[in-house]
Amino acid sequence: MAGREFPFSMRKEEKDRYLTSELVKLTDYHREHCPAYRKMTDALGCDTRSVSHYSQLPYLPVSLFKQLRLSSLEGDEDFKTVTSSGTSGQQRSQIILDAQTRTDQQVALTRIGSDFLGKNRLPYLVIDCPATIKKRDHYSARTAGILGFSIFGAHRTFALKDDMSLDLEAVEDFLDKYKDKKFLIFGFTFMVWKYFCRELEERQIKLDCSKAVLLHGGGWKKLADQAVSKEEFARRLKNVCGVERVMDYYGMTEQTGSIYFECECGHLHCSDYSGIIFRRPEDFSVCDIGETGIIEVLSVLPKSYPGHILLTEDQGRLLGVDDCPCGRPGPYFEVFGRIKNAELRGCSDTYEDRS
Amino acid sequence: MKTDPESIASLPISYMVGDAQILSAISEQKPLPPFAERTIELLAALSGALRKNKRAHAMPDVAAFAFWCRRAALENMKGKYCRGKGRRLGRGVCIHFTPSNIPDLFAFSMSAGLLSGCSVILRLARKTSVQEDLICGELKELLDTEFSDFKPRIVLCRYGHEKEITDLLCSMSDARVLWGSDESVNDIKRSLLPARGVDLPFAARASAAVISAKEVLGTDQLDLVAKAFYNDTYLNDQNACSSPRIVYWMGSEEDTRKARDLFWGQMEALLKERGYQVPAETAVRKLESALILAAACGAQKISGAGTSLVRVQIPKLSPQVWEHTAAGGLFIESRGQDLAGLDSVLDKTCQTVCTVGVDEQLIADFVLEHRLSGVDRIVPVGHTLDFALTWDGIDMIDAMSRTITGGR
Numbered sequence: 118m119a120g121r122e123f124p125f126s127m128r129k130e131e132k133d134r135y136l137t138s139e140l141v142k143l144t145d146y147h148r149e150h151c152p153a154y155r156k157m158t159d160a161l162g163c164d165t166r167s168v169s170h171y172s173q174l175p176y177l178p179v180s181l182f183k184q185l186r187l188s189s190l191e192g193d194e195d196f197k198t199v200t201s202s203g204t205s206g207q208q209r210s211q212i213i214l215d216a217q218t219r220t221d222q223q224v225a226l227t228r229i230g231s232d233f234l235g236k237n238r239l240p241y242l243v244i245d246c247p248a249t250i251k252k253r254d255h256y257s258a259r260t261a262g263i264l265g266f267s268i269f270g271a272h273r274t275f276a277l278k279d280d281m282s283l284d285l286e287a288v289e290d291f292l293d294k295y296k297d298k299k300f301l302i303f304g305f306t307f308m309v310w311k312y313f314c315r316e317l318e319e320r321q322i323k324l325d326c327s328k329a330v331l332l333h334g335g336g337w338k339k340l341a342d343q344a345v346s347k348e349e350f351a352r353r354l355k356n357v358c359g360v361e362r363v364m365d366y367y368g369m370t371e372q373t374g375s376i377y378f379e380c381e382c383g384h385l386h387c388s389d390y391s392g393i394i395f396r397r398p399e400d401f402s403v404c405d406i407g408e409t410g411i412i413e414v415l416s417v418l419p420k421s422y423p424g425h426i427l428l429t430e431d432q433g434r435l436l437g438v439d440d441c442p443c444g445r446p447g448p449y450f451e452v453f454g455r456i457k458n459a460e461l462r463g464c465s466d467t468y469e470d471r472s
Numbered sequence: 473m474k475t476d477p478e479s480i481a482s483l484p485i486s487y488m489v490g491d492a493q494i495l496s497a498i499s500e501q502k503p504l505p506p507f508a509e510r511t512i513e514l515l516a517a518l519s520g521a522l523r524k525n526k527r528a529h530a531m532p533d534v535a536a537f538a539f540w541c542r543r544a545a546l547e548n549m550k551g552k553y554c555r556g557k558g559r560r561l562g563r564g565v566c567i568h569f570t571p572s573n574i575p576d577l578f579a580f581s582m583s584a585g586l587l588s589g590c591s592v593i594l595r596l597a598r599k600t601s602v603q604e605d606l607i608c609g610e611l612k613e614l615l616d617t618e619f620s621d622f623k624p625r626i627v628l629c630r631y632g633h634e635k636e637i638t639d640l641l642c643s644m645s646d647a648r649v650l651w652g653s654d655e656s657v658n659d660i661k662r663s664l665l666p667a668r669g670v671d672l673p674f675a676a677r678a679s680a681a682v683i684s685a686k687e688v689l690g691t692d693q694l695d696l697v698a699k700a701f702y703n704d705t706y707l708n709d710q711n712a713c714s715s716p717r718i719v720y721w722m723g724s725e726e727d728t729r730k731a732r733d734l735f736w737g738q739m740e741a742l743l744k745e746r747g748y749q750v751p752a753e754t755a756v757r758k759l760e761s762a763l764i765l766a767a768a769c770g771a772q773k774i775s776g777a778g779t780s781l782v783r784v785q786i787p788k789l790s791p792q793v794w795e796h797t798a799a800g801g802l803f804i805e806s807r808g809q810d811l812a813g814l815d816s817v818l819d820k821t822c823q824t825v826c827t828v829g830v831d832e833q834l835i836a837d838f839v840l841e842h843r844l845s846g847v848d849r850i851v852p853v854g855h856t857l858d859f860a861l862t863w864d865g866i867d868m869i870d871a872m873s874r875t876i877t878g879g880r
Binding site for chain 1: 749750751752753755756757759760762763764765766767768771772773774777778779780784
């Protein structure tokens with residue numbers, strides 16, 4: 118993998134072979150090095166010798182990292198623990214990263230990112246406030262996003278003040294300097310909508326971001342609740358700031374690096390570093406193309422912790438393989454947000470909404 | 473505390489049965505003795521009305537409530553209760569807080585309050601239900617006609633869980649019945665009862681089943697056993713506190729292996745027949761629990777991962793397994809020749825033990841002999857959800873009434 122400069126090179130057959138072989142190796146590796154992972158996969162009856170396709174390998178629910186500290190490092194190795202509080206400040210995931218895995222993540226992110234954004238660093242406008250990255254004890258998904266995508270950016274500028282109001286002066290200053298060439302705008306979907314797009318609309322301000330690429334992520338749930346579609350989101354943004362290219366991504370702290378970007382055709386793409394599977398809730402069997410299921414994410418990167426195959430709590434569907442008009446080979450898909458939290462019957466536990 | 477009608481009328485409370493005026497005067501109602509004839513008449517009339525109601529026929533839980541409070545059943549409860557009891561009267565006003573996920577629980581709780589001789593204030597869950605609609609409708613009809621004497625004694629209401637209202641209602645009450653999670657029970661407890669007030673807290677519990685392998689292998693009615701077990705578990709998404717989450721097999725290793733295959737095979741067929749489906753979130757939650765049990769509690773084998781019936785085999789049970797159970801069809805299995813292997817989970821968490829082919833007395837003796845802190849109730853399979861006036865080891869009638877000693 119390290120030799121490949123180009124992160125979108127493999128077509129289905131080669132990809133299946135490659136992913137299966139890499140993920141079997143990782144599964145064996147983690148079974149050897151992480152006792153808890155060994156116990157879990159033993160209980161599931163895992164035997165990698167009989168695996169012919171990566172979809173047969175065991176998957177861990179992402180939420181498990183909130184309950185267990187899973188490490189494949191020897192006791193005295195140097196490591197860093199990254200924690201993330203999902204969206205609502207509940208229990209945090211604990212991800213154990215050593216230098217090697219961190220480097221691999223950075224390399225993967227850079228390569229995948231450059232395929233979409235180009236090789237050069239771009240002036241970087243963040244739709245968030247400076248305080249978000251200062252509160253290191255609250256290492257949120259937002260912090261991770263802002264810092265992570267910094268590797269594509271230069272001259273980082275925050276568009277919001279710490280009270281979440283629009284820092285128009287800073288934004289205009291930024292645009293004065295950089296608006297004539299390609300630049301990057303990044304923010305969480307809901308932040309971009311509420312504190313940028315809606316704010317500009319209400320104050321009847323028009324900006325010139327026609328050369329920008331707007332990268333946003335973190336889910337549509339809140340916007341879908343307000344009945345804002347993807348198309349509406351893009352249309353209204355174009356109207357207030359002229360941005361042509363609006364780009365979504367899908368990724369999580371538990372699998373940093375092997376991120377899924379949205380292409381020019383509006384599809385999320387697997388890179389050579391990652392795979393994606395959609396499973397039916399009734400028996401976890403693999404969905405057909407076009408069929409909605411629970412998303413399983415696969416990554417060849419996690420070495421210091423057994424997070425290479427994870428079952429998320431999101432749902433989505435596979436749109437196709439190798440035939441996206443954008444030209445990138447591999448699977449492409451769309452995400453619909455969190456799986457439904459249907460209320461169970463019963464008496465003793467009035468279930469709290471966990472989303 | 474003074475409860476003047478005007479201040480109560482100004483509170484944002486909506487009334488399903490009763491009104492603000494009745495609520496403000498409810499403390500003035502005189503108590504009745506437990507199982508007073510007039511109380512029995514009212515509940516029996518409610519039972520009759522519900523059994524005649526066509527809409528109720530389609531609702532098994534409403535039918536179960538109507539069956540529970542029919543006259544013969546009430547007389548039977550009375551006979552059992554009153555034997556050897558002294559002279560008793562209700563404590564006064566009892567207040568009930570009921571959850572939404574078992575829609576007819578409020579009706580049982582209210583009945584227990586009335587049978588104890590108390591007047592009843594009951595706060596319904598935020599979410600309304602058709603069951604509630606139906607039962608309240610019939611009750612109101614009776615209170616407006618032949619049971620007008622009971623009208624000042626019953627208030628069923630709901631409000632936005634404002635603490636000030638809970639404070640006020642609790643201050644008017646002599647006994648309090650709390651149903652819910654530990655969190656919600658503790659939450660309500662923050663509102664004070666009068667100093668002499670008593671609490672009947674029914675907080676989160678969990679339950680186990682003990683199955684005799686020989687019985688499963690020998691019976692020709694395994695389909696009925698499976699149906700009964702289905703009613704104990706899947707009927708309420710295995711989320712009722714009395715639904716078994718641990719299944720303990722009694723028998724030899726060989727017998728148990730065979731019995732397991734038979735029993736779970738039958739359950740799988742039944743789940744398919746009933747079209748039972750797990751919501752996606754629950755399916756993931758079950759896998760998570762099963763894996764934690766493997767990582768931290770010694771689970772050796774997970775079967776049926778991702779399906780509506782997931783089983784986790786743990787050779788040696790520990791109290792920690794209770795923390796990692798999940799609802800919606802996750803069963804923790806263990807085995808032993810006798811009950812010794814179950815001992816460690818019969819702790820404060822364990823409410824009900826349901827049995828298949830195992831003498832209930834055997835389990836009762838085991839609990840007493842080993843002086844265990846758990847197990848309040850032992851029932852045959854199919855009966856875990858049956859409401860009883862003694863719940864979680866609390867005799868509700870006793871708790872909500874008082875004895876008068878002295879004299880003859």
